[in-house]
Amino acid sequence: MRFDLTSPGAASPPAPPWATSRWFNLPAGHDSLALDELRGRVIVLHTFQMLCPGCVFHGLPQAQRIAQAFAGEDDVAVIGLHTVFEHHAAMTPVSLEAFLYEHRIRFPVGVDAASEAGTARDPLPQTMRRYALQGTPSLVLIDRAGRLRRTGFGAEEDLGVGAAIATLLAEPKDR
Amino acid sequence: MRFDLTSPGAASPPAPPWATSRWFNLPAGHDSLALDELRGRVIVLHTFQMLCPGCVFHGLPQAQRIAQAFAGEDDVAVIGLHTVFEHHAAMTPVSLEAFLYEHRIRFPVGVDAASEAGTARDPLPQTMRRYALQGTPSLVLIDRAGRLRRTGFGAEEDLGVGAAIATLLAEPKDR
Amino acid sequence: MRFDLTSPGAASPPAPPWATSRWFNLPAGHDSLALDELRGRVIVLHTFQMLCPGCVFHGLPQAQRIAQAFAGEDDVAVIGLHTVFEHHAAMTPVSLEAFLYEHRIRFPVGVDAASEAGTARDPLPQTMRRYALQGTPSLVLIDRAGRLRRTGFGAEEDLGVGAAIATLLAEPKDR
Amino acid sequence: MRFDLTSPGAASPPAPPWATSRWFNLPAGHDSLALDELRGRVIVLHTFQMLCPGCVFHGLPQAQRIAQAFAGEDDVAVIGLHTVFEHHAAMTPVSLEAFLYEHRIRFPVGVDAASEAGTARDPLPQTMRRYALQGTPSLVLIDRAGRLRRTGFGAEEDLGVGAAIATLLAEPKDR
Numbered sequence: 001m002r003f004d005l006t007s008p009g010a011a012s013p014p015a016p017p018w019a020t021s022r023w024f025n026l027p028a029g030h031d032s033l034a035l036d037e038l039r040g041r042v043i044v045l046h047t048f049q050m051l052c053p054g055c056v057f058h059g060l061p062q063a064q065r066i067a068q069a070f071a072g073e074d075d076v077a078v079i080g081l082h083t084v085f086e087h088h089a090a091m092t093p094v095s096l097e098a099f100l101y102e103h104r105i106r107f108p109v110g111v112d113a114a115s116e117a118g119t120a121r122d123p124l125p126q127t128m129r130r131y132a133l134q135g136t137p138s139l140v141l142i143d144r145a146g147r148l149r150r151t152g153f154g155a156e157e158d159l160g161v162g163a164a165i166a167t168l169l170a171e172p173k174d175r
Numbered sequence: 176m177r178f179d180l181t182s183p184g185a186a187s188p189p190a191p192p193w194a195t196s197r198w199f200n201l202p203a204g205h206d207s208l209a210l211d212e213l214r215g216r217v218i219v220l221h222t223f224q225m226l227c228p229g230c231v232f233h234g235l236p237q238a239q240r241i242a243q244a245f246a247g248e249d250d251v252a253v254i255g256l257h258t259v260f261e262h263h264a265a266m267t268p269v270s271l272e273a274f275l276y277e278h279r280i281r282f283p284v285g286v287d288a289a290s291e292a293g294t295a296r297d298p299l300p301q302t303m304r305r306y307a308l309q310g311t312p313s314l315v316l317i318d319r320a321g322r323l324r325r326t327g328f329g330a331e332e333d334l335g336v337g338a339a340i341a342t343l344l345a346e347p348k349d350r
Numbered sequence: 351m352r353f354d355l356t357s358p359g360a361a362s363p364p365a366p367p368w369a370t371s372r373w374f375n376l377p378a379g380h381d382s383l384a385l386d387e388l389r390g391r392v393i394v395l396h397t398f399q400m401l402c403p404g405c406v407f408h409g410l411p412q413a414q415r416i417a418q419a420f421a422g423e424d425d426v427a428v429i430g431l432h433t434v435f436e437h438h439a440a441m442t443p444v445s446l447e448a449f450l451y452e453h454r455i456r457f458p459v460g461v462d463a464a465s466e467a468g469t470a471r472d473p474l475p476q477t478m479r480r481y482a483l484q485g486t487p488s489l490v491l492i493d494r495a496g497r498l499r500r501t502g503f504g505a506e507e508d509l510g511v512g513a514a515i516a517t518l519l520a521e522p523k524d525r
Numbered sequence: 526m527r528f529d530l531t532s533p534g535a536a537s538p539p540a541p542p543w544a545t546s547r548w549f550n551l552p553a554g555h556d557s558l559a560l561d562e563l564r565g566r567v568i569v570l571h572t573f574q575m576l577c578p579g580c581v582f583h584g585l586p587q588a589q590r591i592a593q594a595f596a597g598e599d600d601v602a603v604i605g606l607h608t609v610f611e612h613h614a615a616m617t618p619v620s621l622e623a624f625l626y627e628h629r630i631r632f633p634v635g636v637d638a639a640s641e642a643g644t645a646r647d648p649l650p651q652t653m654r655r656y657a658l659q660g661t662p663s664l665v666l667i668d669r670a671g672r673l674r675r676t677g678f679g680a681e682e683d684l685g686v687g688a689a690i691a692t693l694l695a696e697p698k699d700r
Contacts, residue, residue, distance in 0.1 A: 352597075415684055423527070508683035510594050512691070513690060516687070
């Protein structure tokens with residue numbers, strides 16, 4: 001299908017729920033944010049690590065541009081997820097909080113929950129594993145019905161990303 | 176409506192026909208290209224002047240990225256239009272042809288026809304006047320039904336442009 | 351004088367010694383690096399904070415370009431100094447080590463020693479205070495004789511920086 | 526020697542005189558500009574073609590940055606030379622004049638004189654041939670004594686160019 005989107009039918013499984021240990025930049029009145037709460041909206045899930053150069057130079061600036069370009073669309077939710085799978089001691093929530101402040105990242109950012117086996121035995125956090133992400137940055141698009149429609153790894157072109165989001169937006173809400 | 180697009184109804188007039196004196200990069204078998212021939216497709220009309228820095232640094236590279244990002248979409252036509260309204264003697268078709276070759280611009284490019292009153296009396300070429308363009312670069316989007324849906328002047332963000340094109344693509348063909 | 355350099359005479363005081371608590375990327379056989387050990391060489395001292403966007407996007411890439419452009423010059427030493435004056439808990443040596451590794455920064459980097467009064471009472475580290483730096487990133491040039499010749503704050507142009515370093519290189523060694 | 530400069534001795538031949546058919550942006554009172562008139566100054570000779578993308582995107586913006594970075598140095602002269610060796614009919618002085626105006630190029634620019642054999646038999650202009658330039662853009666550095674000290678082809682790093690110019694500036698005037 002167009003713009004690297006899977007078709008809205010059976011080929012697109014429901015997006016797995018997120019497992020998070022903490023959130024930043026939540027809207028007033030929230031102390032967490034579940035995927036289900038966003039049902040009916042197109043979700044742009046940007047996963048990153050604060051010390052990953054590809055995230056800092058490409059992924060996060062693009063996520064900020066997406067948040068700005070679609071700011072007028074209530075139907076689009078831009079969400080960040082800090083999926084630390086290396087240098088765990090170097091990227092704690094204390095460091096992340098200062099990073100988000102200094103880089104002026106204003107959209108909600110969750111901290112992906114560490115493996116229940118412990119990071120020493122399994123360095124990948126839970127949501128990253130559920131979504132089978134290849135690394136950071138990854139850009140995940142979820143449609144209004146909660147289906148996983150696109151997962152991209154690495155630098156992506158703005159034109160194609162904008163086209164993919166708009167294509168999901170144009171799909172009927174009750175599809 | 177979304178992404179600076181006018182609504183597909185009465186607010187969107189039919190796009191005026193183009194008046195051209197010459198074409199470059201036409202598909203085999205064509206010696207010109209009329210708007211009517213592209214009915215049913217989404218048209219991205221990029222107007223420029225070869226000596227306009229905003230066109231060279233921003234507009235044309237974006238048009239090339241659009242052509243590449245939507246290369247797989249038969250329903251999208253990227254068309255250039257050389258709308259010379261100043262320095263007429265400096266931007267002749269001879270110079271334009273070398274410019275297109277050197278900058279590796281491969282999509283069809285028409286030369287906007289000079290005013291019938293003569294450029295000395297009216298420097299604006301005919302199509303530029305019909306579309307009421309403010310200058311160069313301008314990016315014009317025309318929907319499948321031939322309606323003018325968006326006219327932008329100056330540098331534009333890739334995300335919004337990609338979203339606008341995809342929104343037109345998602346509209347039903349017979350609308 | 352040229353390129354924002356002070357004159358080599360009385361107007362240029364000796365550069366203060368550095369106070370560091372730790373080093374990364376030291377040459378083999380060193381466990382620290384003092385200013386005096388570099389006497390006779392032109393010193394490019396780049397001060398930064400790992401979570402400062404101006405450092406990440408402009409300062410550090412420039413320092414890396416400097417290290418590369420002058421790689422053939424034994425007479426030039428590029429040195430980094432991590433001058434943390436805010437978010438102290440977020441920019442510990444553990445985080446810095448991962449940051450340097452991920453961003454492929456290979457030149458020696460010292461950690462500026464915290465204030466003896468404690469960062470709660472005086473957030474500025476010792477070397478930053480001695481050099482009266484205004485913030486991060488700052489680029490400090492020290493001549494062969496150990497004199498402070500230029501201190502710049504914020505983004506600087508490569509041409510002027512390259513010219514300033516070469517001007518110091520062209521000064522006689524025993525001046 | 527440093528920064529791709531040849532040594533100032535016998536290895537550096539006198540720079541050949543320029544052969545020009547026309548000038549733009551000359552200082553008041555000049556109707557041409559010969560190499561000899563600039564003796565005693567460091568000359569940055571930027572050769573380009575107005576339809577060469579490498580010139581438009583890299584070479585000319587760098588030449589403009591050089592002119593700005595060294596604006597306070599009476600001892601530095603930035604000179605452009607339009608060395609057309611292809612698409613001759615597309616890059617006439619009429620087109621060049623509009624190009625310089627639109628791109629806000631303010632330093633003096635000469636038009637390299639066409640081959641005496643005619644461009645059909647020898648497409649390379651005279652100065653380009655005398656300097657044995659490989660193409661456009663090329664950056665030529667000439668020292669205070671009129672010696673050719675560096676000839677670079679293609680994109681060059683600002684740091685190294687700034688360092689090379691400053692090195693020539695630091696050489697004694699009567700050397």
